[in-house]
Amino acid sequence: MAAKKDPYRAHRWIDRFVLVAIPAAGALSWDPGLWYASFGIAFACLIGAVFSGAFIVTRWAEARSERIQGPRRKAPMLREEAWVTAQAMWVMAGLAAWPITAAQLGHETGFHWSLEGTGWTPWAAIGVTLLGLVGVDAWTYWKHRALHTQALFGFHRDHHTFRDPSAFAGFAVGPLEALWTFAPVLAVLHPEALHWGPAYVFLVVGFVCLNLYLHCGVTVGWIEATLPRIGINTSAFHNVHHSHARVNFAEVATWWDRICKTRLEDGTPRPKKPSQASAATTAEALDVPVSAPA
Numbered sequence: 371m372a373a374k375k376d377p378y379r380a381h382r383w384i385d386r387f388v389l390v391a392i393p394a395a396g397a398l399s400w401d402p403g404l405w406y407a408s409f410g411i412a413f414a415c416l417i418g419a420v421f422s423g424a425f426i427v428t429r430w431a432e433a434r435s436e437r438i439q440g441p442r443r444k445a446p447m448l449r450e451e452a453w454v455t456a457q458a459m460w461v462m463a464g465l466a467a468w469p470i471t472a473a474q475l476g477h478e479t480g481f482h483w484s485l486e487g488t489g490w491t492p493w494a495a496i497g498v499t500l501l502g503l504v505g506v507d508a509w510t511y512w513k514h515r516a517l518h519t520q521a522l523f524g525f526h527r528d529h530h531t532f533r534d535p536s537a538f539a540g541f542a543v544g545p546l547e548a549l550w551t552f553a554p555v556l557a558v559l560h561p562e563a564l565h566w567g568p569a570y571v572f573l574v575v576g577f578v579c580l581n582l583y584l585h586c587g588v589t590v591g592w593i594e595a596t597l598p599r600i601g602i603n604t605s606a607f608h609n610v611h612h613s614h615a616r617v618n619f620a621e622v623a624t625w626w627d628r629i630c631k632t633r634l635e636d637g638t639p640r641p642k643k644p645s646q647a648s649a650a651t652t653a654e655a656l657d658v659p660v661s662a663p664a
């Protein structure tokens with residue numbers, strides 16, 4: 371019998387290409403030596419921060435008896451989650467290396483620790499930061515919706531192999547998805563695109579903490595009660611995306627899910643005809659609800 375055709379062959383090759391192209395692009399930078407040093411340091415820092423955060427949150431979550439999907443029947447896929455996360459951090463480091471190198475060379479960028487001499491008032495800077503947050507939220511929601519179309523699901527498949535994720539899956543996305551998610555980092559290269567250091571660092575650290583919590587598999591009462599009040603995603607809300615795939619696409623805020631009625635409680639659309647892909651991956655690629663892990 372002929373071997374089953376891999377429906378995601380092209381996606382896998384494009385993902386591999388991204389992993390190679392990211393460091394290769396550094397050779398074209400203003401100072402390749404400095405770029406590669408920045409890339410290496412950024413990668414080490416990202417891996418160190420995300421893995422130690424994921425380790426702490428996973429140990430903490432394991433000690434809690436109440437899990438969203440009930441007691442685990444299968445061991446968590448920690449090694450697989452960490453491997454996919456490492457690839458995403460590789461891509462993220464390759465993007466971050468550009469503004470880091472530019473700053474070290476004294477190029478003018480949009481990143482400012484202090485507003486002094488920039489012409490921006492603190493209120494204007496806060497306004498721009500909030501606007502940027504709304505923009506990033508829309509970017510991530512619509513990216514996620516696009517990645518659930520049949521044409522693009524191959525780039526998102528890895529994240530959905532973790533039906534009952536741990537915090538190590540917080541950033542476990544494929545290389546092209548990582549490039550898509552983190553590309554806005556490059557906006558800082560533009561001198562006019564204000565990134566106010568204190569607010570920017572607060573939001574980035576907050577985004578990392580939120581992502582670890584969203585994937586930890588358990589809930590904390592006061593966090594679940596507080597975050598929805600300001601429209602922010604929670605562990606209970608995002609866990610449903612891993613168990614059902616078709617709904618709850620929010621990555622930061624849940625506004626777009628409410629507007630587009632893509633929450634679990636809004637009901638799920640009629641399943642489409644399955645393709646030749648495997649049952650599990652087809653269910654997700656075609657946006658068909660999938661059951662909780664056996």
Ligand SMILES: [Zn+2]
Nearest residue numbers: 514526529611
């Ligand atoms: Zn998804």
